[in-house]
Amino acid sequence: MPPEETDPSLTRGAVEAPDEDYRLLIENQTDLVVKVDPDGRFLFVSPSYCRAFGRTKDELLGRPFMPLVHEDDRAETAAAVAKLYRPPHHSYVEQRALTVRGWRWFGWSDTAVLDDEGRVTAIIGVGRDVTERKAAETALAEATRRLELAVEGxxxxxxxxxxxxxxxxxxxxxxxxxxxxxxxxxxxxxxxxxxxxxxxxxxxxxxxxxxxxxxxxxxxxxxxxxxxxxxxxxxxxxxxxxxxxxxxxxxxxxxxxxxxxxxxxAELKLEYLVDHDELTGLLNRRGVWQSVQRIHAQGQRSGRSCCLAILDLDHFKLVNDAYGHAVGDEVLKWVSARLRQEVRQADWLGRWGGEEFVIALPETSEVQARTGLERIRESVSAQPVEVAGQQIRVTLSIGFATCNSDEGDPRDVLARADMALYHAKNSGRNRVCYDGNDSGVYAVSMAVLVQSALQTARILPAFQPIVDLRDRRVVAEESLARIVAADGRVLAAASFIDIAEQLGLLHRIDSMLLSATADRLRSSKASGATPLFDFVHLSGDLVRHPEILKTLARELDGLCYAANGGPSVVLTLSERQITAETEQVARALAPLLELGCKIAVSDYGGDASSFRFLIHLPVSFIQLDANLVRLARESARAQSILATIQHSAKDLGITTIAKQIEDEATLQRLSELGIDWGSGYLFGRPSEPS
Structure with missing residues (x-):
């Protein structure tokens, strides 16, 4: 509806805000502000109103506002205006108005301006666009209506x-x-x-x-x-x-x-899943812990001991890496089914987390538990798992402990079982170990043996050859720690390294090996023998003793050939053992690196593998993880991982070394992948310590 003709007298009477602050406030207000006379004609319009309606001030002043209001809302608007003539002279109304954006909903808060005699001389309105809110209310009303229909129908x-x-x-x-x-x-x-x-x-x-x-x-x-x-x-x-x-x-x-x-x-299924593992159907950590507590309480009442065992799949991460997590899940389900078949009806079996399982054996002695757990271990390792056309052989390491009737907290028993599991894994895996007097005596006797060997210099190196896989030419040798006991027994590092680490003695063993390597280099140089690369393992413990490294640097001074482009001492670092930052490692090894020593990273491609060492350290060699090498014979994924490592190493000028090569088939596969060097019983066993 077009605005009516403007009354010039009303236009001339339009009120401008006399105060500059008020003018600025009104002109910068996002809400719409208007002033109309008792007949509904505009006396003042804010810039925000002009913008909303697409009209200029001159087009609006003196004209009535009602034609801009939707005809369906005019009666309600007129009623709201009428209320302004009665106390409290205030009203609120929501109406549609035609703007440059079409019909929009506005909520108007109106106040009457009274003269000294109480007569209405003008009306001031403050409006706000409420279109979105009205749309939401409409949608809510429609949703409510549909809900009522749905309930009814x-x-x-x-x-x-x-x-x-x-x-x-x-x-x-x-x-x-x-x-x-x-x-x-x-x-x-x-x-x-x-x-x-x-x-x-x-x-x-x-x-x-x-x-x-x-x-x-x-x-x-x-x-x-x-x-x-x-x-x-x-x-x-x-x-x-x-x-x-x-x-x-x-x-x-x-x-x-x-x-x-x-x-x-669905609720019953959720209740089931609270205590059960969805993948395997076994009790989950919460469920098995409740079972452990129940069996422990029963043992205290009956006075009979029970046993708790923790089982762990050996090298399961490599299965996931080589075949994918879907295959890994199938392996877990297969192992779970086999465990369920082998445990007794009275036993409680659950998945403790990841590839770990817990078995609670009520009213069971150590001998009974060991017999049953050995049967379980043999059953799992007896045949390979067939998944997606692949045959995967898995083994279990098991640690168990006895829970006596007078023990107050089953958590302590689980902790001892976990220590026994740790011992099983470090003793070669695929075995059952008991956390009883035998393991304690073993640990104590081994600690005494290590300390005695250090005092009497009976920690000696054995050397294993490393060959070029292309022609089987010996290109290096690896120094391996051995303890020669008083009775002549020779103990490999695997049997005492963990004890030495717990005693904080690894740095002394490393120091003795490096000194022995220096003696060997000095002897070879004097005899004119062909120099070889000498690989010596260093632990994180030695890196934290820079004063020992400086002493060793003086022993090696003049014995490394790297300055002339020839072989040298190779310092082998394990990512599992090095806990310091790589920058700290580089600073600690600087005295040896300046002599021409090189760096190798061991266990590369294993559980803790990363590119961090290759970025921050001048690595010349990487020794590939033995389990990854073992999987290369049967797993296309493992082969792909090795090929990727080999390609990256070649680009970086790094030599790759595969360890524990024991048969021609593995050698053939590694050669096809381009692996540079290798070691293992196929090429020669470690020498006797000298």
């Missing part, structure tokens, strides 16, 4: 009738839930009770009596009713008493029935 049964005696009329949906047609059954107290599940009957009837007697106003329960074909249907029953007698006894009731069987099945 949903599969919800209704019933209504008398309470004493119970005699209700039910609709077709109520009957259909239970497999009946209309007229086939009458719901009275007897038939209703007969249809209730025996485990729910007393509970539901007690609740019904409380509602009937007036103790409760509403009846709400979930229970099972027998379907016509014999299965049980979970029902959600909600009812309300809408008529009672003078004593408060229920007379009339109305309610709804809803079939909630699907929800109940």
């Amino acid at each position: 949903g599969d919800i049964g209704l019933y209504d009738g008398s309470v004493l005696p119970l005699d209700v009329t039910v609709d077709a949906r109520y009957l259909a839930m239970l497999g009946y047609d209309v007229g086939e059954i009458q719901i009275d107290l007897y038939s209703w009770r007969q249809m209730l599940h025996p485990d729910d009957r007393d509970r539901v009837q007690t609740l019904a009596e409380q509602v009937t007697n007036g103790d409760l106003d509403r009846f709400e329960a979930e229970y099972r009713m027998r379907h016509r074909d014999g299965h049980w249907v979970w029902i959600q029953d909600r009812a309300r008493i809408y008529e009672r007698d003078a004593d408060g006894k229920a007379i009339r009731v109305a309610g709804t029935h809803m079939d909630i069987s699907r929800r109940k099945v």
Whole structure:
């Protein structure tokens, strides 16, 4: 509707804000501000109003505002204006108005301006665009309407009738839930009770009596009713008493029935998963811990001991790396099924986490537990797992401990079982170890032996050849720590390294090996023998003793050939052992590197492998993880990983070395992948310590 003709006198009477601050406030206000006379003609419009309506101030002043209002909202707007003539002279109205963006909803808060005699001389309105809110309210109203329709048309049964005696009329949906047609059954107290599940009957009837007697106003329960074909249907029953007698006894009731069987099945499944592992179906960590506590309490009451065992799949990360996590999951399920077959009916089996399992063996002695666990270990390792056309052989390391009746906390027993597992893994894996007196004596005796060997210089090197895989030419040798006991026994590093680490003695063993290497180089140089690369393992412990490294640098001074481009001493660092930052490692090794010593990284491609060492250290060699090399014969993924490592190493000018090569087939596969050097029994066993 076009604006009416402007009255020049009204235009000349338009009020401008005399105060500059007020003018700035109004002109920068995002809300719409207007002032109209008692006849509804504009006396003032804010810039925000002009922008919203796409009109200039001159086009609006003196014209009535009502033509801009949607015709369906004009009556309500006029009523709001009329309220301004009565105290408290304020009103609020929401209306649609035609703007440059089309019809928009505005909420107007209007206040009347009164003269000294209380007459309305003008109206000031402050408006805000509420279109989005109105749209949300409309959407909510529509959603509410649809919900009401859904409830009305949903599969919800209704019933209504008398309470004493119970005699209700039910609709077709109520009957259909239970497999009946209309007229086939009458719901009275007897038939209703007969249809209730025996485990729910007393509970539901007690609740019904409380509602009937007036103790409760509403009846709400979930229970099972027998379907016509014999299965049980979970029902959600909600009812309300809408008529009672003078004593408060229920007379009339109305309610709804809803079939909630699907929800109940889902809830029961969730309850199951709270205590069970979804992948394997075994008890999860929470479930098995509750079982451990229960068995421990039973043992305290009966006075009989129980045993707790922790089982771990050997090298499981390599299975995931080589074949993928989907295959790894299948292996876990296969092992779980095998364990379930082998444990006794009284035992409790669960997945402790990852590839670890726990077995709680109630009323079991050490001998009985060891016999059963050995049977389980042999059963798992006896045949390979066949998954996706692959045959994967898996083994278990097992540690177990006895829980005596006087032990107060089963966590201590699990901790001892975990230490026994650690011992099983460090003793070669695929074995059962017991955390009893035997392991304690072993640890103590080995600690004494290590300390004695250090004092009497009986930690000596053995040397194993490293060959070029292209022509089997010996190009290097690796120095391996050995203890020569007083009775002549020779102990390999695997049997004492962990004890030495716990005692903080690894740096002394490393120092002795480097000194022995210096002696060997000095002797070779004097005899004119062909120089070879000499690989010597260094632990993180030695790196934290820079004063020892400086002393060793003086021993090696003049013995390294690297300055002339020839072989030299190679300092081998394991990512598992080095805990300091790589920059600190580089600073600690600087005295040896300046002499021409080189750096090798061992166990590359294993569990803790990363590119960090290759970036921050001048690495010349990488010794590939032995388990990754072993998998190369049968796993295309392992071959792909090795090929990637070899390609990257070649680009960086790094020589790759494969260890523990024991057969021609493995050698052939590694040669095809381009691996540079290798060692293992195929080329020669370590020498006797000298």
